[in-house]
Amino acid sequence: MLVDLIQQLFNGLVIGSIYTLVALGLTIIFGILGIAHFAHGSVAMFGGYITFFFITSLGLGLFPAMALAMAVGALLGVGIERIAYYPVRNAPPINAFIIALGLTLIIEKSNLILFGVDQIIIPTGFTRVFNIGGVTLPELRVYILAIAAVLVIALTILIQRTWMGMAVRAVAQNRPAAVLMGINVNAVSMFVFGLSSALGVAAGVLVGALFAVAPGVSGGLVVKGFAVLILGGLGSIPGAIVGGLVLGVSETFASAFISSAYKDVIAFLLMIGVLLIKPEGLMRRSAAR
Amino acid sequence: MSRIVLVAAVALAALAFPQMVTSNYFIHLGVIAIIWMIVAQGTNVIQGYTGYVTIAQGGFMGIGAYGSALLSVNAGLPVWIAILIAPFITAVAAVIAGYPSLRVKGHYFAIVTMAMNMVIFIVLVNWIPVTGGDAGMSGIPAPEPISLGGLEINFERRVNYYYLVLAALALVMLLVTAVVRSRVGLVLQAIRQNETFAEAAGVACWRYKLFSFVFSASLAGFAGALYAHYLSFLSPAPFSVDHSLNAILAVILGGSGTLAGPLVGAVLTTALPEMLRIAETFRLIIYGVSLVLVMIFLPRGLVPWVADLFGRFAGGRKDAEAENR
Numbered sequence: 001m002l003v004d005l006i007q008q009l010f011n012g013l014v015i016g017s018i019y020t021l022v023a024l025g026l027t028i029i030f031g032i033l034g035i036a037h038f039a040h041g042s043v044a045m046f047g048g049y050i051t052f053f054f055i056t057s058l059g060l061g062l063f064p065a066m067a068l069a070m071a072v073g074a075l076l077g078v079g080i081e082r083i084a085y086y087p088v089r090n091a092p093p094i095n096a097f098i099i100a101l102g103l104t105l106i107i108e109k110s111n112l113i114l115f116g117v118d119q120i121i122i123p124t125g126f127t128r129v130f131n132i133g134g135v136t137l138p139e140l141r142v143y144i145l146a147i148a149a150v151l152v153i154a155l156t157i158l159i160q161r162t163w164m165g166m167a168v169r170a171v172a173q174n175r176p177a178a179v180l181m182g183i184n185v186n187a188v189s190m191f192v193f194g195l196s197s198a199l200g201v202a203a204g205v206l207v208g209a210l211f212a213v214a215p216g217v218s219g220g221l222v223v224k225g226f227a228v229l230i231l232g233g234l235g236s237i238p239g240a241i242v243g244g245l246v247l248g249v250s251e252t253f254a255s256a257f258i259s260s261a262y263k264d265v266i267a268f269l270l271m272i273g274v275l276l277i278k279p280e281g282l283m284r285r286s287a288a289r
Numbered sequence: 290m291s292r293i294v295l296v297a298a299v300a301l302a303a304l305a306f307p308q309m310v311t312s313n314y315f316i317h318l319g320v321i322a323i324i325w326m327i328v329a330q331g332t333n334v335i336q337g338y339t340g341y342v343t344i345a346q347g348g349f350m351g352i353g354a355y356g357s358a359l360l361s362v363n364a365g366l367p368v369w370i371a372i373l374i375a376p377f378i379t380a381v382a383a384v385i386a387g388y389p390s391l392r393v394k395g396h397y398f399a400i401v402t403m404a405m406n407m408v409i410f411i412v413l414v415n416w417i418p419v420t421g422g423d424a425g426m427s428g429i430p431a432p433e434p435i436s437l438g439g440l441e442i443n444f445e446r447r448v449n450y451y452y453l454v455l456a457a458l459a460l461v462m463l464l465v466t467a468v469v470r471s472r473v474g475l476v477l478q479a480i481r482q483n484e485t486f487a488e489a490a491g492v493a494c495w496r497y498k499l500f501s502f503v504f505s506a507s508l509a510g511f512a513g514a515l516y517a518h519y520l521s522f523l524s525p526a527p528f529s530v531d532h533s534l535n536a537i538l539a540v541i542l543g544g545s546g547t548l549a550g551p552l553v554g555a556v557l558t559t560a561l562p563e564m565l566r567i568a569e570t571f572r573l574i575i576y577g578v579s580l581v582l583v584m585i586f587l588p589r590g591l592v593p594w595v596a597d598l599f600g601r602f603a604g605g606r607k608d609a610e611a612e613n614r
Contacts, residue, residue, distance in 0.1 A: 036396030087585045094342060095584050097396050098541055101534055102580030109574045219530060223407060226400040234397070261415045268404040272389045275401065279392045 003134040008256045009249060014141045014210070016248020017148035021203035022221055023228035023240040024155060025196030031172040031235035032192045034093060035085060038100035040200050041222030042107035043080075047073045047201025048208035049115040052122050062124055066205050070198040077197025078190045086189075104218075112215050119214030122205060144206050151202055152241060155195075159237065164191060172235065220264065227271040233281025243282060303455055307448045316447045320519060322559040323454040324512045327461050329539040329551035331508030336537065337545030338469055339501040340481030341394075345386065345402040346509045346536040348409035351528025353379045353510025354517035355413065355420055358429045361518070368432040372514040379510025380503050382409075387502040391495060394484070406530050413525035425524030429517050444518075454515055461508060466548060468504065477501050481546075509536075531573070538576055542583055544590025553592055 022044060029037045047069045054065035084103055088095045126140040159165040170178040171188050179185055207217065228247050232239025250270055255263035274282065307316050332346050357375035360366045366374075390401040413420050420426065432453070434443045444450050468474050476497045479487040488494050517523050535558055543554025562572045587594050 030396075036400060038400075084581055084585075088588075091584075091588060093395055094340065095588055097342060097399060098537065099581050099584045101537065102577040102584065105534070105573050105577030105580070109570045109577070112570050113574075220407070223400065223404055226397070227404065230393070230397060230401070262411065265408050265411055268408050271404065272401070275392050276389045 004256075007135050008252050010135060010137065010141070011256075012249030012252035013245060014145050014248070015252060016245035017145050017152075018203050018206050018210070018244075019224050019228050019248050020241050020244030021148055021151060021199050021206070022225035023232070023244050024152065024237065025199040025203075026222075026225045027229055027232075027235055027237060027240045028159075028168070028192055029196050030229065032168060033085070033089075033096075033189060035096045036100060036226070037196070038097070038222060039080065039103035039107050040196070040225060041218035041220075042104050042111065043073060043076060043197050044200040044204030044207070044221060045213055045218040046076065046107060046111055046204070048122065048204035048213035049111055049120070051201075051205045052120050052208065052213065053115075055123060062122070062209075066202065069205065070201045073201030074194035074198040077193040077195075077200075080197070081190055081193035085193075086186075104222075108215070108218055111218075117215055119212040120208065121212045122208040124209045140209060144210060147202070147206065151199060155199065156237070158195070164188075168192060224267065227267060229281075230271050231274050231282055236281065239281055246282070300459075304452075307451050313447055316451050318559060318563060320447065320451050320454055322556050323451075323458050324516050324519070325536070325539060325555040325559055326458055326552050327454075327512035327515070328509050328536050329543070329555040330461055330465050330548075331505040331512070332536040333505075333540050333545060333548075333551045334465060334468065334477070334508070335501045335505040336540050337547070337550070338474065338481060339477045339498060340484075341391075341498065341502070342399040342537060343402040343502065343505065344399055344530060344533045344537070345406040345409070346505070347528045347530060347532035347534075348406035349379050349383060349506040349509040350513035350516070350532070351409055351413055351525065352382050353507075353513030354523055354528070355426070355513075356510070357514035358426055358517045358523055359419065361430055362426070362428065368430055368518055372432065372511070372518065375514035376507035376511040379513070380507040383503040383506035384499070387499050387506075391498050391502065403530055403533070406528075406533055410525055410529055413528060420525070423524065425522060427522045429521045429523065431518055431521065450519055454519070457511070457515060461511070462548070465508075469548070473497065473500065478546075535576075538580055541580065541590060544592035544594075547590070547592050550590050550592040554590070557591075 022040065026037060026040055029035055029040075050072055051062075051065045051069040054060045054068055055062065058065075060068065080103060084099050085096055088099060124140055124143075126138075126143055128139040130137040130139065130142070159168060167178070167183045167188050168191065170181065170183055171185055175185065178188075203221070204213065207213065207221065211217075224247065228240055228243040229235075230243075231246060232241075232243025247267060247270070251263050251267045254266035258266065306319055310316060310319075328346055328350055332343070336342050353375040356378040357368075357371040360371035360374060361368045386402070386405045390398055390405065393401060414422055416422075431444045431450070434441050436442070442449050444453060469477070476487065476492055479490075479492065480494055480497060484494055513528075516527070539554035539558045540551050541554070542557055543552065544550030558576075561575075583590065
């Protein structure tokens, strides 16, 4: 029984780390621009598809392919910010949200046209399985956890220790004051979109390696991402990390011990429960600080 | 005055439509368009007048559709009664869904409602003993024939069903007009303009928001019931998130916060894909592009834009500008 619990905890942390990556991208965009970037899941899936394309058609290794895909994703993110969100930056927030819905349709269905309807699994070659005291640790899952941890630490350093990170935090805290201090808010917006789209692509690659990249995955992924934001508190980076792991673990436990068909229902009930009891999120809002 | 003439002309055209077209296929499109008008008009109450975007209308339509179908097939209720009970079943579901989700605002409300739509969809697919799962439910009866002055009206005929949904739409329009022009409607618009201010003025906003959400959802449920007894077959597919987005698109395209906008929008979202005759995938990309373009260039939608054009044409620039204020 204890072994079972530890096994499910491990599985939950692996899935939760992917949710954390998705949620981090969403939370920094929300913190800076106040936009619920709904197309994030489709961008992530696009990243999974092109990584697969780079590996199979260009013969790249997994990590170079992933890095290249993250760069392409960052460019896509900057393009999205410029073309779609920039024109409505002063309109009511609902307009940006509806644009986000439109973008979701565009990217999601373009993926379908470009890459077809078949699901693809990104080949990794990590097939070994470790066994520690009855707990099975597939090599792939260990690597996913490690990659996610490295990315989260890199993001934290970027936000906390660099000049650009400081500018991002300044805009999140007080936009007018940041403008008066000579921060180029346009550049910050583009940087944030590039950064979060690259993170989203990384999440898409991990999903593609662990499960599959397929039409229809992105909607679930982005809703999970937002569920994490609601769990952890909007715009909060620590909240996204804790919330992602909590959601991953509770979802895995629910599917192992209650019902796998209804595991998403249980995840959403958790989100609704948090809304009822602690609407500001498990970690109080601390706006990308 | 010109408005009354316009409404009468549109109503006459709608009544004459089945007599003018020759093919049953167009009548079918007419029925579907009217059902979507009811959904879109419901969406308009919460989205256009209250300023909260919900992505659960498709799911609530599903609750109404399955609710009415189950009542008539399994419980043996007369179809007319089942169709009338369906909005109330949906309303109960909407109260349960709306109470927690209305604690968040703006984007997050939209996302929570979308999660609800996913929950509804998952239940429709997985609760096989009741809903039949992906295989669906068939043999849902049409409303019982009624006799009017010795003339029997059979609703298995498409033309008659067209007039039934048209009457339902007229009822919905009266109801929605009454609501948005009432004190409640004013409060809803106050919430859209500035919720903090409305709250400060002593309005218990959450009650009005909940009412608006539940009212919107029950109209979707009503439309769903009409849909179920029209097609006589139900599967979960039409009640997915994609269709909730369709309702939002109809409202935005036509003009949110106007009574005529959702009607125009629903006609466009039903007719355009049929006219374009293109694959589903391309259609949805065109939807996405049109959402983005309309939001950037015509954020108020087609109806207010056309009304402005006419206003400028007929009454000079001043009137049109005054109306903009």
